[in-house]
Amino acid sequence: MVRRGAILALALLVAAASPARAASQLAEQAFREGNERYLKGDYAGAVSRYESAAQAAPRDAALLYNLGNAYLKSGDTARAIAAYERSLLYEPRDKDAAWNLGYAKGLLARRYGGDILKQNEQIAAAFDTALARTTRGELTALFLALYAPFSALLVFRAIRRSPAAARAAALFGALSLVAGGVLAFHVAAYDRAPRGVLVGGTVAIKSGPDEGYETTFTVHEGLLVRVEETRPGWSRVKLANGLVGWIPEASLAWVSRGA
């Protein structure tokens, strides 16, 4: 009886794991096919396969990096920028992704002129901070690394009256408080802030969510923006310099939809 129950439990576990494993295998196959197509020069085909793989592995930095390369080679520089930004979310200090991101921005600079790029760079500068290049996981690890000794010292101090333990607990407590504050800011400013990259050439920013609204200003593709609100077919975006307006859904490539 016990043996039969164990077999049944094992079968249920295998059945539960199978769909996830199948999706993972399909993603890996699509990834390999994307690589092959890229190396043969079929960049549009590579984009298609990488996008398919990204459905199952949306947090894989290497896949997103390769997707950026494929977009770049197929001529869609703005979507390449979005893919590199996504890749850097998960591997923020990947030099290759940072390089290719700069390369893609350089291409846009030459396409639209240095002044436009400078303007876009100035607008994007507020997003491009050292903190933005750090992951939530790293900051959480830092916080817990400081909080763990603080916790141990706190309990130790509760058991034994030790002035040295109290001082050490205060030090680690202060450090973990700072790390916790930075983590909280990162979560609020980056993880929970949906972001995207403008795509499709020159993007007209409207004053409302419809083509009939007045064009407030225009910016060129490749610019990183914060998404403040979405409605069917439209998104309200905010530039780093505070300007706000609506763009059609088709003009936005998502980098992060927020936590």
Add this chain to the structure above:
Amino acid sequence: MRAGATALLFLLFAAASAWAADAPDVSVAAEVNRARLRVGEPLRLIVTVTGRDAQSASPPELPDMPFIAESTGSSSSFSWVNGRTSYTIRRDYTLVPMKEGALTIPPLGVRVGDRVYRTRPIEIAALPPEQAAPDAGGSKVIERGPEAEAARARVFLEERVDKPTAYVGEQVLYISEINYLQRFWRRPEHAVPEFTGFLVEPIPDRAPPERVKVGDRWYMQERVEFALFATKPGTFAFEAATLAWQEDPFGGSGQKQARGNPVTLEILPLPEGAPEGFSGLVGAFEIAASTKEAEAEVGKPVTVKVVVQGEGNVPAIREPARPDLSAFKLYESASSHKIYEAPGPLSGEKTFEYLLVPQAPGEAEVGPFRLSFFDPAAKAYRTVETAPLRLSVRPGAGAASAAAPVEGLAAGTDVRPLKLVGALRTSGDRTPRGALLWTLVAAPWLAAGGVLGARLLRARVIENPKVFSEQRLRAKARRELTAASKLLEEGRREDFYVELSRAVSAYLAERCGRGGASLTRAELLALLRARGGSDEALAGVARLLETCDHAKFAPGAAGGGDMREALALAEEALGRW
């Protein structure tokens, strides 16, 4: 006196400074596209509001003036220089003078916050209708012949093409003219035929509506134009265009429709003898190449622009044939096009940009880039080419730093290669967050609290048993009082007094160190007195015990009010002893 004047001046200066800092940063201007015209002809008035606060500017207030005025649109733009944003709001109006003579467009007021900014007045000379208009660039009044007399409808359409015969790929202008006596309540729906077999490029709106005279009636006329480029030879017949509109603002009279006329077009095949590299481009084009740099350096990129400019299907111009560029490493090229806002057929320019990185020092040549097309005016194929660009290339300083790819795409660099990793990361984010993180944060505090709690308990139970037993005793008595109060609520009078008496007597006996002993009321009061109880406190206890005894042994003697008083006395005794 002098000090007072100085202080006054300072105050005035401070007030002026504050006012200036507070004042909106805005300037307003108005201009017209023509200052002399005939009665009935339109002119364009453009009001521009520029400055930091231009976004909050109201539309201009149009005062009474001797013109028919209509808003024809608005646009806005912004510039961002040195961290400061400046907006430009432009509003366009079409004005039609109603009488001849020297007319004035009065100052137009634009409100920004609490202030109203005004434009300068503009003088307009309106000539009688029969005089010739002196402005060559203005819109024309077209006198229609007797054949148009038939067109008596309030709205009618006319379609035509600018040439009856064209070659494959040659630009043909399809013009649909919408003529109307009254303005529409809403934008009418204008449908042109499907131009099957043609590439179609809409011509942007370039001119305001004109006034045309048909017989003895003046119509407003709007033109909708398309540039058509045939993809195959043959005879093509386009159906009539249609216009649908509402007669009244509420649609009560239903939708009206006007139809134009069909148009026929003959398309000829291109002649034989197309040169090598001919991509099907037809029209008249020029080509030029340029670079900003006359000198270059090995490894430093040089941008070369090749501009094809002319009349024809500009967006479809393909990249000119490249020269030998083996002396350079060629990076991705980009193209963009611009349509000119000139009246007539579609014209513009297409720019191809190349990023070239010289590979060796010395003199290098870029060019010629060649473009072949068919010229329908000359009925011949033509090939145009750029003049070669000569570059003097210096030896380079080596590969550029990997830290600044944006500043210049350095020599020997390209997109960094693919990452051919093994397994993809398909699992979710394992970073502790939410409830798990809060649990991790709370755990040490709970542990420390537990340790402290245990220490406190230990101190009370082991190290100070008296304190602990007192607390336990008081807690027990309180529970019994609570039970008694429930009996009171249930109206079980006798049980209430028995419970109350037992709880208070047992508690007080324990407090006097005689727990478990059966004491009379007098003995208990004596013990309490020995513990230093005041007369008032002793009287309270005595009254309580007496009430209980009386109620137990003389049922029905005490009411609900007495029971509550007894309960209050018991609680007081617990608090006091």
